[in-house]
Amino acid sequence: MKTFRIGGVHPAENKLSANQPIKVAELPKVAVYPMGQHIGAPAKCIVAKGDKVKVGTMIAEAGGFVSAPIFSGVSGTVLKVDTVIDASGYAKPAVYITVEGDEWEPTIDRSEALVTLKDKPELTPEDIVNKIKAAGVVGMGGACFPTHVKLCPPPGAKPEWVIINAVECEPYLTADHRLMLEKADEILVGVDLLMKGGKVTKGFIGIEENKPDAIALLTEKCKANYPNIEVVPLKTKYPQGGEKQLIDAVVARQVPAPPAIPVNVGAIVQNVGTAYAVYEAVMKNKPLFERIVTVTGKSLKQPSNFLTRMGTPMSQLIDACGGLPEDTGKVIGGGPMMGKALVNIEVPICKGSSGVLIMNNKEARRGEPLPCIRCAKCVGACPMGLEPYLLATCSGKQMWEKVEAEEITSCIECGSCQFTCPSNRPMLDLIRMGKQTVMGIIRARQAAAAPKK
Amino acid sequence: MANKLIVSLSPHVHSGDSVQKNMYWVCIALIPALLCSFISFGVGAIITTAISVAACVFFEWAINKFMLKNPKCTVCDGSAILTGILLAFNMPSNIQPWIIIVGALFAIGVVKMTFGGLGCNLFNPALAGRAFLLISFPVDMTTWPNPGQGFGTYLDAETGATPLALAKQLFKTTGAQHEEALRQITSLEWSDMFFGNRGGCLGEVCAAALILGLIILLVKKVITWHIPVSIIATVAVLSSILYVSNPTAYASAPVELLSGGLFLGAIFMATDYVTSPMSPKGQLVYGVAIGVLTVIIRTYGAYPEGMSFAILIMNAFVPLINNKFKPKRFGEVPAKK
Numbered sequence: 062m063k064t065f066r067i068g069g070v071h072p073a074e075n076k077l078s079a080n081q082p083i084k085v086a087e088l089p090k091v092a093v094y095p096m097g098q099h100i101g102a103p104a105k106c107i108v109a110k111g112d113k114v115k116v117g118t119m120i121a122e123a124g125g126f127v128s129a130p131i132f133s134g135v136s137g138t139v140l141k142v143d144t145v146i147d148a149s150g151y152a153k154p155a156v157y158i159t160v161e162g163d164e165w166e167p168t169i170d171r172s173e174a175l176v177t178l179k180d181k182p183e184l185t186p187e188d189i190v191n192k193i194k195a196a197g198v199v200g201m202g203g204a205c206f207p208t209h210v211k212l213c214p215p216p217g218a219k220p221e222w223v224i225i226n227a228v229e230c231e232p233y234l235t236a237d238h239r240l241m242l243e244k245a246d247e248i249l250v251g252v253d254l255l256m257k258g259g260k261v262t263k264g265f266i267g268i269e270e271n272k273p274d275a276i277a278l279l280t281e282k283c284k285a286n287y288p289n290i291e292v293v294p295l296k297t298k299y300p301q302g303g304e305k306q307l308i309d310a311v312v313a314r315q316v317p318a319p320p321a322i323p324v325n326v327g328a329i330v331q332n333v334g335t336a337y338a339v340y341e342a343v344m345k346n347k348p349l350f351e352r353i354v355t356v357t358g359k360s361l362k363q364p365s366n367f368l369t370r371m372g373t374p375m376s377q378l379i380d381a382c383g384g385l386p387e388d389t390g391k392v393i394g395g396g397p398m399m400g401k402a403l404v405n406i407e408v409p410i411c412k413g414s415s416g417v418l419i420m421n422n423k424e425a426r427r428g429e430p431l432p433c434i435r436c437a438k439c440v441g442a443c444p445m446g447l448e449p450y451l452l453a454t455c456s457g458k459q460m461w462e463k464v465e466a467e468e469i470t471s472c473i474e475c476g477s478c479q480f481t482c483p484s485n486r487p488m489l490d491l492i493r494m495g496k497q498t499v500m501g502i503i504r505a506r507q508a509a510a511a512p513k514k
Numbered sequence: 515m516a517n518k519l520i521v522s523l524s525p526h527v528h529s530g531d532s533v534q535k536n537m538y539w540v541c542i543a544l545i546p547a548l549l550c551s552f553i554s555f556g557v558g559a560i561i562t563t564a565i566s567v568a569a570c571v572f573f574e575w576a577i578n579k580f581m582l583k584n585p586k587c588t589v590c591d592g593s594a595i596l597t598g599i600l601l602a603f604n605m606p607s608n609i610q611p612w613i614i615i616v617g618a619l620f621a622i623g624v625v626k627m628t629f630g631g632l633g634c635n636l637f638n639p640a641l642a643g644r645a646f647l648l649i650s651f652p653v654d655m656t657t658w659p660n661p662g663q664g665f666g667t668y669l670d671a672e673t674g675a676t677p678l679a680l681a682k683q684l685f686k687t688t689g690a691q692h693e694e695a696l697r698q699i700t701s702l703e704w705s706d707m708f709f710g711n712r713g714g715c716l717g718e719v720c721a722a723a724l725i726l727g728l729i730i731l732l733v734k735k736v737i738t739w740h741i742p743v744s745i746i747a748t749v750a751v752l753s754s755i756l757y758v759s760n761p762t763a764y765a766s767a768p769v770e771l772l773s774g775g776l777f778l779g780a781i782f783m784a785t786d787y788v789t790s791p792m793s794p795k796g797q798l799v800y801g802v803a804i805g806v807l808t809v810i811i812r813t814y815g816a817y818p819e820g821m822s823f824a825i826l827i828m829n830a831f832v833p834l835i836n837n838k839f840k841p842k843r844f845g846e847v848p849a850k851k
């Protein structure tokens with residue numbers, strides 16, 4: 062079975078909510094929309110206090126090419142334009158909307174009927190890209206990179222394949238898994254659209270073998286209707302959902318170190334949730350304002366998957382699962398390997414919120430760090446072929462030139478090194494700090510070298 | 515409730531691996547070899563190991579507590595126990611207890627703790643301890659008991675030449691002595707050597723038990739295959755070449771592989787975390803170099819056994835190897851198809 066060729070670990074999967082069908086979450090009383098929900102320029106707010114909005118009304122426009130507009134997921138009145146602490150832990154400008162009823166923009170097609178490319182052969186690649194861009198679709202796996210940008214490769218790069226990331230390699234999360242089981246046809250139309258939009262003829266869907274039902278279902282549907290799309294079962298290994306790791310696993314090509322990007326080796330990688338959002342945006346005229354969120358944790362009464370309007374506070378979803386357990390130690394936005402610990406549970410669901418994970422007091426604490434015993438397990442685990450022990454030590458000693466030479470900027474912050482270390486060394490804390498410093502140094506150097514205007 | 519949330523950076527989960535787990539698994543992997551040694555050499559094997567472990571643990575505890583004034587007990591990590599077992603495994607089973615204690619003091623006190631304790635030492639403590647004893651007490655350290663003298667055997671064991679010493683005579687001597695060595699070496703039984711029915715250091719005699727240990731270590735992912743396999747393969751290839759070039763002057767590859775401390779060294783000593791290289795490439799280079807040095811020392815050096823010196827020499831080169839041989843970075847693995 063295929064998988065990526067360097068490093069990797071296998072954390073306990075804990076997919077507690079894998080058998081829970083997607084439930085529709087209740088509407089919040091007040092929905093909150095931070096303006097920076099994606100990589101790139103933050104969106105620019107275009108509503109003011111007192112404005113009436115409907116479900117699907119644009120409330121902020123894209124702030125540049127690498128940016129995306131934001132749409133309201135509720136109908137009601139703008140309460141205020143203020144700030145909110147989002148999953149990153151920073152306060153961001155945000156629009157607050159008081160919810161009144163549930164009135165949708167009339168342009169949205171709310172029927173369940175499946176629309177395929179055969180029904181709309183007139184769609185050109187440009188139409189598709191424009192619709193994706195206008196609907197504010199971004200990568201739904203958590204990175205939130207605007208989708209239309211990936212479909213417009215830089216000059217010189219020629220995409221050959223669309224690779225769909227359906228591995229869901231983070232433990233606990235099951236949102237993509239459920240989506241595949243419940244919306245397989247829509248997803249495949251979405252993949253078809255991405256292929257046409259990116260002007261490629263071959264598509265792959267990478268799924269880890271711990272989701273055999275999804276592999277079987279999609280394989281069967283591809284065989285019947287989409288001969289150009291191939292389902293690739295992958296050996297369960299973290300971080301297979303890393304863009305570079307997934308490309309290596311599926312087509313056995315490795316993206317060189319930055320500044321190279323996936324399309325330089327011919328791949329456009331999109332998350333399976335993104336494929337679904339693309340279907341809705343292009344075929345149903347529905348902008349991105351809701352998503353599937355896994356709410357899970359060992360002490361939680363009922364781990365669940367919700368179809369949630371964006372702007373809903375996480376606390377409401379937690380309540381719908383039986384409330385925050387007594388012994389809660391940590392609440393994480395995302396999965397346990399790369400997610401962010403939240404400062405409070407009122408953080409709103411955004412475009413990149415794949416899950417809410419609740420850890421009890423015991424799980425939430427790190428082991429006591431001991432001296433490095435030089436066991437080389439971190440070296441063996443690093444999917445980028447780095448030497449985490451060295452990067453961590455040298456970052457701690459602020460040896461910036463050394464860590465730059467040791468390619469610290471290639472680190473994808475997957476956490477495999479720290480996960481595997483028998484001495485509980487807080488390696489990634491140090492490496493992250495080192496990487497950010499080195500990137501700052503590199504930027505300053507480039508700025509100094511650039512011709513003065 | 516909400517204001518009591520723990521906020522820390524990812525990753526939020528851990529594999530559950532720990533220093534202790536690794537150390538104890540190595541100890542467990544050494545048990546078969548200890549049992550075989552008991553069968554071959556009697557209770558002396560057990561007594562020697564017990565004294566060595568006790569001495570190593572005591573010295574580590576005492577140095578930590580009274581000299582370094584470190585409030586944290588480092589004995590529990592299991593590394594001192596492991597050093598104790600390995601030190602004992604590198605001695606004859608009929609050695610005087612006080613020699614063991616001197617060796618333990620050197621291994622723990624000088625080689626490990628003065629460099630900063632676990633993780634900071636440059637040389638493998640058990641091997642350095644053995645080398646120190648070999649130089650200080652050459653006779654005691656090289657008078658090996660014969661196997662099969664009953665389970666009660668300890669200091670009173672009868673001693674004899676080991677197969678490796680015969681191999682040396684083969685190369686160094688001429689005339690009648692040479693003939694005698696040749697006759698003895700060709701009469702060696704494969705199975706005896708494989709299952710530990712031969713003279714030698716306490717822990718090295720039973721290749722079968724050591725290989726079982728290797729399997730345990732690999733299955734439990736304590737070590738990777740790179741170092742043991744590269745050492746064993748190198749010695750096998752080199753000694754085959756020598757043997758084919760002149761069968762009367764060199765021992766055959768099976769004798770070289772099974773006669774000395776090769777398996778013990780390759781599986782348990784050279785793979786010591788602290789003193790071996792970090793990248794797979796570096797580990798292969800290290801393993802091949804140890805193999806080459808072992809054959810050279812065994813054949814041309816003054817001592818019959820070259821394994822421990824070869825490892826110690828290569829320990830010194832580990833920082834250099836780590837600098838030179840980096841793991842394969844992502845992007846360097848060529849496209850397939």
Ligand code: SF4
Binds near residue numbers: 434436482484
């Ligand atoms: S895994 Fe931990 S103990 Fe082992 S080499 Fe890396 S940092 Fe050191």
Ligand code: SF4
Binds near residue numbers: 444448449472492
């Ligand atoms: S976090 Fe960085 S250094 Fe650590 S394993 Fe992942 S890529 Fe390697």
